[in-house]
Amino acid sequence: MAPIVSIDRLTKTYGNGFEALKGIDLDIEEGEILALLGPNGAGKTTLISIICGLVNPGSGKVMVAGHDVVKDFRATRALIGLVPQELTTDMFETVWNTVSFSRGVHGKKPDPALIESILKDLSLWEKKDNTLRELSGGMKRRVLIAKALAHEPKILFLDEPTAGVDVNLRREMWQVVERLRENGVTIILTTHYIEEAEEIADRVGVINGGRLLLVEEKRALMQKLGRKQLRLELSEPLTALPDSLALYNLTLADDGTALVHEYQGEEGQGSIASLLATLAAEDIHFRDLSTRQSSLEDIFVALVGEKA
Amino acid sequence: MNFEAIKSIYTFEMARMQRTLLQSVISPVITTSLYFIVFGTAIGSRIQTIEGVSYGSFITPGLIMLTLLTQCIGNGSIGIYFPKFTGTIYEILSAPVAMTEILVGYVGAAATKGLIIGLIILATASFFVEISIAHPVMMVVFLVLTAVTFSLFGFIIGIWAKNFEQLNIVPMLVVPPLTFLGGSFYSIDMLPPFWQAVSHFNPVLYLVSGFRWSFYEIADVNPLISLGMIGLFLAICLSVLGWIFKTGYRLRS
Ligand SMILES: Nc1ncnc2c1ncn2[C@@H]1O[C@H](COP(=O)(O)OP(=O)(O)O)[C@@H](O)[C@H]1O
Ligand SMILES: [Mg+2]
Numbered sequence: 001m002a003p004i005v006s007i008d009r010l011t012k013t014y015g016n017g018f019e020a021l022k023g024i025d026l027d028i029e030e031g032e033i034l035a036l037l038g039p040n041g042a043g044k045t046t047l048i049s050i051i052c053g054l055v056n057p058g059s060g061k062v063m064v065a066g067h068d069v070v071k072d073f074r075a076t077r078a079l080i081g082l083v084p085q086e087l088t089t090d091m092f093e094t095v096w097n098t099v100s101f102s103r104g105v106h107g108k109k110p111d112p113a114l115i116e117s118i119l120k121d122l123s124l125w126e127k128k129d130n131t132l133r134e135l136s137g138g139m140k141r142r143v144l145i146a147k148a149l150a151h152e153p154k155i156l157f158l159d160e161p162t163a164g165v166d167v168n169l170r171r172e173m174w175q176v177v178e179r180l181r182e183n184g185v186t187i188i189l190t191t192h193y194i195e196e197a198e199e200i201a202d203r204v205g206v207i208n209g210g211r212l213l214l215v216e217e218k219r220a221l222m223q224k225l226g227r228k229q230l231r232l233e234l235s236e237p238l239t240a241l242p243d244s245l246a247l248y249n250l251t252l253a254d255d256g257t258a259l260v261h262e263y264q265g266e267e268g269q270g271s272i273a274s275l276l277a278t279l280a281a282e283d284i285h286f287r288d289l290s291t292r293q294s295s296l297e298d299i300f301v302a303l304v305g306e307k308a
Numbered sequence: 309m310n311f312e313a314i315k316s317i318y319t320f321e322m323a324r325m326q327r328t329l330l331q332s333v334i335s336p337v338i339t340t341s342l343y344f345i346v347f348g349t350a351i352g353s354r355i356q357t358i359e360g361v362s363y364g365s366f367i368t369p370g371l372i373m374l375t376l377l378t379q380c381i382g383n384g385s386i387g388i389y390f391p392k393f394t395g396t397i398y399e400i401l402s403a404p405v406a407m408t409e410i411l412v413g414y415v416g417a418a419a420t421k422g423l424i425i426g427l428i429i430l431a432t433a434s435f436f437v438e439i440s441i442a443h444p445v446m447m448v449v450f451l452v453l454t455a456v457t458f459s460l461f462g463f464i465i466g467i468w469a470k471n472f473e474q475l476n477i478v479p480m481l482v483v484p485p486l487t488f489l490g491g492s493f494y495s496i497d498m499l500p501p502f503w504q505a506v507s508h509f510n511p512v513l514y515l516v517s518g519f520r521w522s523f524y525e526i527a528d529v530n531p532l533i534s535l536g537m538i539g540l541f542l543a544i545c546l547s548v549l550g551w552i553f554k555t556g557y558r559l560r561s
Contacts, residue, residue: 054560073404077403077404088394088398101316101320106313
């Protein structure tokens with residue numbers, strides 16, 4: 001299937017000469033949840049803004065559902081919903097009016113029943129007649145999500161959706177995201193919280209300094225780059241490693257009471273079995289065994305630290 | 309054309325203005341009444357008529373223009389400036405609407421409100437003085453063209469302005485002097501020749517003169533020239549906007 005968003009050698013230099021994007025290539029598949037992970041200033045918002053039409057692209061091309069975002073902006077923007085990073089709201093408007101406005105400005109006929117169900121899903125129904133200035137920050141964030149969904153987009157961009165958001169709203173937000181995904185909506189979110197990407201994304205893109213360092217399936221990424229550790233608690237402490245174990249990447253820990261085996265995700269598959277067999281042959285017994293996998297955060301630090 | 313979007317922006321703007329309707333109607337009505345009381349009675353008792361028209365009746369078209377210009381520039385500029393200021397403009401810029409559609413929505417609403425207030429001033433004036441309208445169609449043409457042109461002008465200011473000070477400087481500092489020196493309260497025949505010549509560089513002179521002609525058939529300049537000047541100003545505003553939309557000036561970086 002053709003990607004729903006296709007970005008080809010996209011660059012952006014702002015008016016002040018700052019090069020915010022330095023050649024981004026990225027295909028986003030229909031129906032997936034993609035997390036763009038990167039520190040502040042990496043260029044995440046710039047990238048999203050170009051796809052959504054808020055910022056003019058420099059060179060390169062962005063296609064959404066086969067349409068060019070500049071030449072064919074009506075077709076592309078009709079498909080896209082955007083929840084911006086900043087909490088920007090019309091202070092004097094009511095929740096109902098501002099969400100209905102969003103639908104209208106996207107060229108769709110009024111649909112009160114739909115707006116009602118969106119507001120209910122986001123626990124905003126009781127507040128529908130309140131003006132936005134009467135709402136808390138978390139409530140405003142919900143309103144921004146409701147506005148982005150009012151025209152039933154096929155692609156939803158969430159720019160740092162959980163910045164300054166409490167646990168409840170976070171959970172509700174992921175429920176909404178999950179429901180949207182079940183309905184086939186493609187979701188792209190940016191974050192600099194690794195747990196967030198780890199929690200819900202199918203694929204993770206790491207962006208830093210205007211470059212996309214990698215895009216991988218989350219599981220593949222963890223496997224490929226995630227260092228794993230096998231730890232064996234020995235029944236009897238060892239003073240030195242037997243020669244037969246020299247082949248394995250092993251260290252003795254805690255005064256010889258534990259044996260630690262470090263391996264990369266993929267190579268581990270063969271080595272562990274033979275390690276255990278060798279240990280049995282050497283008559284080394286263990287009482288317990290545990291494994292630890294490095295998180296996306298470790299991966300991220302390693303990547304950004306290396307290439308930044 | 310995204311008519312649904314134009315309708316949304318227009319009704320949204322009209323609703324916003326409705327919330328402030330009372331103050332935006334009351335203040336010009338009070339000001340106009342004061343003009344009639346002070347100018348009409350105090351000065352009018354000395355200047356009985358200008359070119360056969362009583363002084364109070366003579367100044368009415370100018371007063372309507374003064375209010376119309378101020379309202380249209382003010383509403384046209386705040387309409388686009390406010391979302392820029394709060395950041396909510398992201399929504400319009402990321403919607404499937406062309407800049408011209410955005411323009412029609414905002415300018416249409418600003419011009420509508422200006423026209424409503426202009427007509428209220430006209431009604432107020434008729435309580436104080438005798439009004440006759442010789443060319444009602446031309447009066448409406450002048451009114452609508454002026455409202456649209458100056459709402460467009462306001463829209464440009466709203467896009468250009470980076471803060472509230474810049475936003476207010478034109479309606480507050482430029483419009484009143486131009487209106488006062490544009491023959492709203494006198495016929496420029498009453499000025500010395502030098503100032504008469506200077507007055508011809510004032511665009512407001514043409515508006516007031518043409519508009520007054522549609523009431524009483526008296527004019528400082530030929531009404532067709534007035535019409536041409538409004539058309540010229542309209543064309544200038546449209547070309548500036550054309551450039552703004554093409555370059556994304558202060559809207560899209
Ligand atoms: N309008 C602008 N003009 C100049 N520089 C900008 C502008 N917007 C963003 N930048 C710069 O571009 C870089 C990327 O910004 P942004 O895309 O917002 O990053 P992120 O969303 O990943 O934090 C930052 O260094 C930022 O300062
Ligand atoms: Mg950002």
